[in-house]
Amino acid sequence: MPLLEMKGICKRFPGVVALNEVDLSSDTGEVVALVGENGAGKSTLMKILGGVYQPDGGEILVDGEPREIQNVEDAMRLGIAFIHQELNVVDNLDVAGNIFLGREPRTKPFHLIDQKKIHDDAKPFLARLGLDIPSDTRLDELSVAYQQMVEIAKALSLNARLIIMDEPTSSLTLAETNRLLSLIKELSSQGVSIIYISHRLAEIDEIANRAVVLRDGENAGEVARKEISHDRLVNLMVGRSISQFYVEPKESSKAGYFQARNLRSSRYPDCSVSFDASQGEILGFAGLVGAGRSEIMKALAGLDRTSQAKVCINDEDIEIRSAKDAINRGIYLVPEDRRSEGLVTEMSVRENMTLPDLPRYARGGLIQFGREREVANAQVETLKVKTPHIEALVRNLSGGNQQKVVLGKWLAMQPKVLILDEPTRGIDVGSKAEIYQLMRTLAEKGSVILMISSDMEEVLHISDRVAVMHEGRITGVLDRAHCTETNIMQLAVGQSVEVAKPACSE
Amino acid sequence: MKKELGIFILLIALCVVTAILNPRFLSPTNLTNMANIIGMFGIFSIGLGLVIITGGIDLSVGSMFALAGVLLSIALREWGLPWPIAALFVIIVPMALGAIHGTLVTQMRIQPFIVTLCGLLLYRGLARFIADDNTKGFGNAEGFETLRSLASGKFLGLPMPFVLLVVIAGIMWLVLHRSVYGRYLFAVGRNEEATRFSGINTKLVIASSYVLAGLLTGIAGILLSFYTNSISPSTHGNFYELYAIAAAVLGGCSLRGGEGSIIGIIIGTALLQILQNLVNLLGIPSSLNFAVMGAVVLLGVLADSYLGNRSLKN
Numbered sequence: 090m091p092l093l094e095m096k097g098i099c100k101r102f103p104g105v106v107a108l109n110e111v112d113l114s115s116d117t118g119e120v121v122a123l124v125g126e127n128g129a130g131k132s133t134l135m136k137i138l139g140g141v142y143q144p145d146g147g148e149i150l151v152d153g154e155p156r157e158i159q160n161v162e163d164a165m166r167l168g169i170a171f172i173h174q175e176l177n178v179v180d181n182l183d184v185a186g187n188i189f190l191g192r193e194p195r196t197k198p199f200h201l202i203d204q205k206k207i208h209d210d211a212k213p214f215l216a217r218l219g220l221d222i223p224s225d226t227r228l229d230e231l232s233v234a235y236q237q238m239v240e241i242a243k244a245l246s247l248n249a250r251l252i253i254m255d256e257p258t259s260s261l262t263l264a265e266t267n268r269l270l271s272l273i274k275e276l277s278s279q280g281v282s283i284i285y286i287s288h289r290l291a292e293i294d295e296i297a298n299r300a301v302v303l304r305d306g307e308n309a310g311e312v313a314r315k316e317i318s319h320d321r322l323v324n325l326m327v328g329r330s331i332s333q334f335y336v337e338p339k340e341s342s343k344a345g346y347f348q349a350r351n352l353r354s355s356r357y358p359d360c361s362v363s364f365d366a367s368q369g370e371i372l373g374f375a376g377l378v379g380a381g382r383s384e385i386m387k388a389l390a391g392l393d394r395t396s397q398a399k400v401c402i403n404d405e406d407i408e409i410r411s412a413k414d415a416i417n418r419g420i421y422l423v424p425e426d427r428r429s430e431g432l433v434t435e436m437s438v439r440e441n442m443t444l445p446d447l448p449r450y451a452r453g454g455l456i457q458f459g460r461e462r463e464v465a466n467a468q469v470e471t472l473k474v475k476t477p478h479i480e481a482l483v484r485n486l487s488g489g490n491q492q493k494v495v496l497g498k499w500l501a502m503q504p505k506v507l508i509l510d511e512p513t514r515g516i517d518v519g520s521k522a523e524i525y526q527l528m529r530t531l532a533e534k535g536s537v538i539l540m541i542s543s544d545m546e547e548v549l550h551i552s553d554r555v556a557v558m559h560e561g562r563i564t565g566v567l568d569r570a571h572c573t574e575t576n577i578m579q580l581a582v583g584q585s586v587e588v589a590k591p592a593c594s595e
Numbered sequence: 596m597k598k599e600l601g602i603f604i605l606l607i608a609l610c611v612v613t614a615i616l617n618p619r620f621l622s623p624t625n626l627t628n629m630a631n632i633i634g635m636f637g638i639f640s641i642g643l644g645l646v647i648i649t650g651g652i653d654l655s656v657g658s659m660f661a662l663a664g665v666l667l668s669i670a671l672r673e674w675g676l677p678w679p680i681a682a683l684f685v686i687i688v689p690m691a692l693g694a695i696h697g698t699l700v701t702q703m704r705i706q707p708f709i710v711t712l713c714g715l716l717l718y719r720g721l722a723r724f725i726a727d728d729n730t731k732g733f734g735n736a737e738g739f740e741t742l743r744s745l746a747s748g749k750f751l752g753l754p755m756p757f758v759l760l761v762v763i764a765g766i767m768w769l770v771l772h773r774s775v776y777g778r779y780l781f782a783v784g785r786n787e788e789a790t791r792f793s794g795i796n797t798k799l800v801i802a803s804s805y806v807l808a809g810l811l812t813g814i815a816g817i818l819l820s821f822y823t824n825s826i827s828p829s830t831h832g833n834f835y836e837l838y839a840i841a842a843a844v845l846g847g848c849s850l851r852g853g854e855g856s857i858i859g860i861i862i863g864t865a866l867l868q869i870l871q872n873l874v875n876l877l878g879i880p881s882s883l884n885f886a887v888m889g890a891v892v893l894l895g896v897l898a899d900s901y902l903g904n905r906s907l908k909n
Contacts, residue, residue, distance in 0.1 A: 445794050
């Protein structure tokens with residue numbers, strides 16, 4: 090008898106059917122990977138299991154008995170724990186305090202926290218996970234990976250039999266990821282079931298006993314351990330084989346058009362980065378999280394206060410001391426975190442689009458709303474931004490459309506060098522294709538596109554060349570012909586690859 | 596706009612009720628006096644409103660009034676400076692202090708609350724020390740009658756502070772709601788990081804709002820000095836920053852920054868002052884003055900968040 094069975098789960102939100110007759114089951118100790126594109130319904134299904142949402146139809150069986158999960162407490166009582174992508178830790182409390190938050194052991198007469206017992210109680214759970222940290226370490230002194238393990242320890246202390254993990258490795262380093270994966274194997278051998286949501290097919294390949302694929306709120310198929318392969322999963326997720334995004338550049342591009350020399354970031358002050366890019370080229374930047382890619386690009390865009398950048402565009406030397414310098418020279422950055430760095434979400438589409446170049450729409454310091462509206466409307470039209478009107482708050486748009494607004498900000502200003510940091514993170518497939526198209530069009534018009542991406546597929550399919558970074562340095566640049574997943578991973582972990590070229594001519 | 600309309604209706608209702616309960620509310624003397632006070636309070640409330648829109652706060656306004664008043668009296672009567680220079684001096688001092696606040700907030704990254712709380716204590720102490728804790732005044736204003744009539748006289752039958760408020764509000768409305776700089780003020784208040792990423796010097800924008808607040812505080816400080824005509828350094832301007840904060844919040848400014856309007860701030864100021872007037876006219880013990888104000892601000896904000904939540908759900 091399976092530990093968990095979800096049968097025919099349906100969930101409707103105003104205007105959308107999020108889940109339609111979805112089934113999912115898990116045996117004791119089984120690791121089930123739940124995969125699908127953004128918006129396929131993975132999170133909704135898991136939120137129903139975790140008691141956050143109520144289903145509109147279907148039933149949930151635990152140990153073969155039908156159960157109603159009205160709220161998070163119900164889920165906990167059934168032994169279901171949910172570890173969210175955004176961790177739920179209190180970072181000014183220590184490890185033991187987090188594990189037993191709300192369930193602290195008390196001392197006798199005054200009901201104070203029993204400090205000795207709470208730490209004694211925490212130890213077995215830490216030991217079970219092989220964690221070698223003292224239980225009185227404050228959470229803000231721990232890395233994200235450890236904080237995550239504390240959450241797992243907390244789940245175990247609640248007698249969790251099934252742990253849901255939502256993209257647990259998205260902000261971990263490679264070593265931390267490997268550690269988490271082996272921990273999951275260990276938990277599974279202890280009889281704890283795991284439902285593992287991830288976009289990283291390699292991880293799924295390594296740990297999952299079975300992969301369940303959702304597409305557009307329905308079961309798209311199931312793949313047993315032996316049959317898990319990249320192509321098979323992608324086919325099920327997309328419902329078609331992925332068309333080659335890559336488009337050959339039309340004309341031969343002008344080599345050495347853009348040269349960046351000795352860029353430094355505050356994160357790796359001892360490493361300097363230099364690279365060349367051709368006009369009309371899409372240069373991908375691959376590497377593991379924490380390789381220093383975003384930091385270098387921020388330095389290039391004048392946003393790293395501790396450093397200044399020297400670059401050369403079309404034989405003209407430029408010094409960048411501030412964001413203003415970069416912007417005046419046509420070097421724009423589309424940052425990784427749209428909501429906090431790319432957009433003022435509480436402002437309208439129009440106000441966001443014109444923000445970097447506002448003086449251009451003003452006469453005598455006063456904004457001319459007519460011209461502003463004209464440009465905003467034009468950008469909304471060319472980028473096909475889905476918004477009721479240009480006065481709508483950006484907050485209310487979907488991720489893909491928000492990203493288009495960020496792009497619109499800069500496209501109105503004729504970029505020479507456009508830096509895109511994770512341009513399609515959290516964006517649905519349709520908008521992704523549009524954004525890729527846009528990047529190519531821009532490149533053809535003569536811009537240099539620098540694209541940081543942690544999505545291997547994106548790096549392989551979009552870039553004309555790929556620069557790979559490892560711990561603050563570029564370890565090599567791969568030509569189109571040599572862009573393979575293996576080569577990129579080799580360089581990303583700091584090993585050398587024979588076919589890789591240096592990043593710049595000097 | 597909706598926010599302003601709601602509080603405007605409240606203002607009108609309050610006026611009608613007061614007028615019915617005590618017709619003296621509509622007497623020319625009372626109305627002139629109200630216009631005078633609303634003028635003064637409105638001017639510096641606008642300044643504080645700008646700071647609040649950037650996500651900051653200025654607690655030092657009241658103490659700046661004491662300092663400005665003491666300095667104005669000394670400059671005119673003891674140093675014998677010509678009145679235009681004395682007036683300029685008394686406007687420049689708060690602007691300079693505002694610039695220091697702005698620098699501490701943006702360069703040293705100290706919280707605005709702390710910076711201006713220290714200002715509140717510092718300038719009050721300084722004013723009392725400079726004045727030797729003696730009350731300062733302007734006597735018969737010999738030699739600076741023009742300044743006095745500019746500050747407390749009348750123009751077309753309206754008290755000067757009110758006329759000045761109308762002019763300043765008009766200019767500040769253009770600055771806040773129509774200019775590039777105004778858009779930047781809102782943008783840094785809502786998301787400083789994204790604004791910086793758009794190539795805007797956010798530190799300069801934030802710091803300048805404190806300077807602008809200083810300018811308006813200086814102007815209001817001169818008006819206030821001639822209105823009271825005597826400056827007792829330990830009490831002059833006490834709590835006035837709180838009136839301005841209350842007015843701005845009532846008028847739709849959010850202390851989180853990024854929200855507010857000139858119209859709202861002025862209506863908020865008027866509402867608070869008329870409320871006090873009502874307390875007097877209706878014979879409610881004036882000891883309850885603050886309590887009434889506190890209750891009304893609380894009710895206003897509660898109503899606003901209730902209505903706001905409802906409109907979000909719909």
